[in-house]
Every structure is written in C-alpha cells, then in structure tokens.
Amino acid sequence: MTQERRGRGRPARRAADEGPGARERILQAARDEFAERGYDKTTMRGIARAAGVDAALVHHYFGTKDDVFAAAIEVSFEPAMVVPQILGQGPAGIGERLARFFIGVWENPATRAPLLAIIRSALTHEAAAKVLRGFVLRRLLERVAGELDVPDPRFRAELAASHMVGIAILRYVIRVEPLATADPEEIIRIVAPTLQRYLTESDPDSPATSGGAGTGS
Amino acid sequence: MTQERRGRGRPARRAADEGPGARERILQAARDEFAERGYDKTTMRGIARAAGVDAALVHHYFGTKDDVFAAAIEVSFEPAMVVPQILGQGPAGIGERLARFFIGVWENPATRAPLLAIIRSALTHEAAAKVLRGFVLRRLLERVAGELDVPDPRFRAELAASHMVGIAILRYVIRVEPLATADPEEIIRIVAPTLQRYLTESDPDSPATSGGAGTGS
Numbered sequence A, B: 001m002t003q004e005r006r007g008r009g010r011p012a013r014r015a016a017d018e019g020p021g022a023r024e025r026i027l028q029a030a031r032d033e034f035a036e037r038g039y040d041k042t043t044m045r046g047i048a049r050a051a052g053v054d055a056a057l058v059h060h061y062f063g064t065k066d067d068v069f070a071a072a073i074e075v076s077f078e079p080a081m082v083v084p085q086i087l088g089q090g091p092a093g094i095g096e097r098l099a100r101f102f103i104g105v106w107e108n109p110a111t112r113a114p115l116l117a118i119i120r121s122a123l124t125h126e127a128a129a130k131v132l133r134g135f136v137l138r139r140l141l142e143r144v145a146g147e148l149d150v151p152d153p154r155f156r157a158e159l160a161a162s163h164m165v166g167i168a169i170l171r172y173v174i175r176v177e178p179l180a181t182a183d184p185e186e187i188i189r190i191v192a193p194t195l196q197r198y199l200t201e202s203d204p205d206s207p208a209t210s211g212g213a214g215t216g217s
Helices: A021-041 A044-051 A055-062 A065-077 A079-087 A094-107 A109-124 A126-146 A153-173 A184-200 B021-041 B044-051 B055-062 B065-077 B079-087 B094-107 B109-124 B126-146 B153-173 B184-200
Strands: none
Touching: A021 A044, A021 A055, A021 A065, A021 A109, A044 A055, A044 A065, A055 A065, A065 A109, A065 A126, A079 A094, A094 A109, A094 A153, A094 A184, A109 A126, A109 A153, A109 B109, A109 B153, A126 A153, A153 A184, A153 B109, A153 B153, A153 B184, A184 B153, A184 B184, B021 B044, B021 B055, B021 B065, B021 B109, B044 B055, B044 B065, B055 B065, B065 B109, B065 B126, B079 B094, B094 B109, B094 B153, B094 B184, B109 B126, B109 B153, B126 B153, B153 B184
C-alpha cells in the first residue's frame, strides 16, 4: 500500500529498488521462488527479498500474489513471441513447429523448472489453477485459436495443448521409460501429425486427409 | 512386524479386523485417505483408523505406505480387467475403446477422485512418482505394449497415455473451457484416431494411412 509515497516513514531501501531493471529482477525472483517453493509457500515478502527490493515495490508493480504468479507464468510462455513464431508461417507444418517449441521449452532446464512449478501449483491449489486458467491458458490458447481455420478452434487448441502437457508430465515428472529418455526429435516426429490434425483439419475424425471414407463415424 | 503372532501383548482389536472384507476395507480407506489428504499427509495409522482395523493389519496385508499406495492405484486402474477389455478385441477400434475407457474412468467421480490424488501426489512427491512409475504405469503399459504390433510398443503406449493424462488435467483439474464442459463423445471422437495411430500404425509419421503400411496388421 501507499507505494506512491516514498521516503519518510518507510523502511530504508537499497538503491536496487530503483531503475528499469527492478521489474525484471522481481519477475525472475518470482519464477525462482514459485519454482522452488511452490505456489502455497511463496510469499510477496520472499519474492521481494530474493529480488533485493522492498515488498511494497512488488505490490506496486504487480498487485497481488496471484498477479505476480500470472506475470511469472506469462514470462515463461511469452505468448507475444510464441504465437507469431508458431502460427506466423501458415498452417503447413504448424504441428511440427508447435511440438518443437513445446519440447524445446521443456528440454531447457531454465524454462522447465518454472513450468513444472506452475503445473504442480495448479494441480494442488485451486487459486493457482484459477490463475493459470484465466490469465494464461485462456490468453495463449485464444490467440492460437484465433489464427486457426477449423471448427471449435479453442477446443482444438486445447486438445493439442493437453497432449503436450501430458507428455511433459510423463517424460519430465513421472519419468516413465522409454519416454523419459527418448530422443526429442523422435517425439516431435510422432506427435507433430497429431497436432497438425487437431489444428488444421476440419474433420479430425478421419486420420486420412483425403476425401474418401474416414475411419470413424 | 510380527504380524503372524496375534493375541498376547498386542493391543486389543475389534472384530472388524478379521474376515475376508478387511483387505477391501483397507484398500477403500487408503484410496479415500490418499484422495483426501494427498500422499504426504496420509499415514498407515490414518488408513487403519478409517478402515476400522489395527495398523498392524495394514502392514500385514500391504507392507509399507508405498505398497498401500501402489495397491490403491492398482485398484483404480484394474489392469487385469482393463487390458483384455481394450485389447482383447483386436487392433480395429482400439483407439476408440481406449479413449472411451479413460474418459469413462474420469467422468465417474468415484474413480476420478483417487486418480486425481495419484497424479497430484506423483507431481509433488518423488516417492509417489516412483511408485506410480514402478508399479503401475510400467505394469499397465507393459501389458498394453505386449499386445501391440508396432515398433517401440511401450513408447507408443506411453504417448497414448500421455494424451489421456493431459486431457484429464486440462479438463478436470485446470478446467479450461470449452474442454472442461465438452461432450465426452466429442472428445472420444476426435482423440480416438490419434490413439489408433499410435497403437497400430507402423509409421505414425504420415497421418494418411494410405501407402503400403496398413493399419491393422
């Protein structure tokens, strides 16, 4: 509170509070804290301490703990970058680009840790699930869905996302073999056609793209 | 320890301890306890109390807490029933049967709660992840894989499982819309061809079944 009024009556601050780097330091600290402690045990005070700033500055920049959590998630996904990167090149090959992007994020320990923290938090705390649902999945998926030319584009985007989330859990968290040590390229090769089908085919009921009789129905 | 010797020196027991129903009552209590409290906070003593038996009887039937956890998981999956039900009818339609089975398990609140508890526990406690990895996924997936006529059958079975796990998380835990309220039949319809491809096609790289490699084999 009263973040605007500085100086008098406030605890002494370090110079680190100021400057354009503070916001980024807070976000980085938040990601580390959420990744390490989980949603429940992370506090605004702890984030501030890790970032070397006053807790009031964290409030000033982000608002509540949920808002910091959402911002930390957003940095991990970077939808502003992700969406054009995957969708910008048109529908051909979109399945492979999406698979490659997700696997790449998960293969990188620096981005894997915060994502794991997010998923763990969302699975165990309704407050975190709500943030994930509202701020990110919705925003990210809606933007992806907005670019798709299929019926129920959000549903399709969620099906694609669900597959990538499930692979992440079995490969990186539960670590079932052989999936846990499979070559990332092998995973991308097999999963890409699935994502391609969900995101671009108007009748995903038939695995054959052709006109002829599909499998189901 | 010394479960064999009863009577002298042991705390008084209730009649409920005996009889063929005790094992089932313990399992049911274990599922409830794990579902309600999570892996970490569930104790052998708490399970015994909920089942109305002596803690020594829980040890006698199951061994350690991890063993009880594994047994509770196994009851949820019931691999002995699942595997013939899904695989027994040959490769045609296996994708739809698997999708239908998984969605059915998740749609039923009685089986959903323990499964959620298992996944939550495995995501937050390495001990629980190890049990899930070792006892169940391996056993269930190995049996499924043993019936498949594709290269890397376990890898394929895990990819199929990963999709169902991811759908469960997005639909039932994080509850993103429209997936959260989608008609189960619609999910089955779209996902079945993916599972079919993973479990039966020798070259899942090409979404079109055409070419030489037939589906069934």
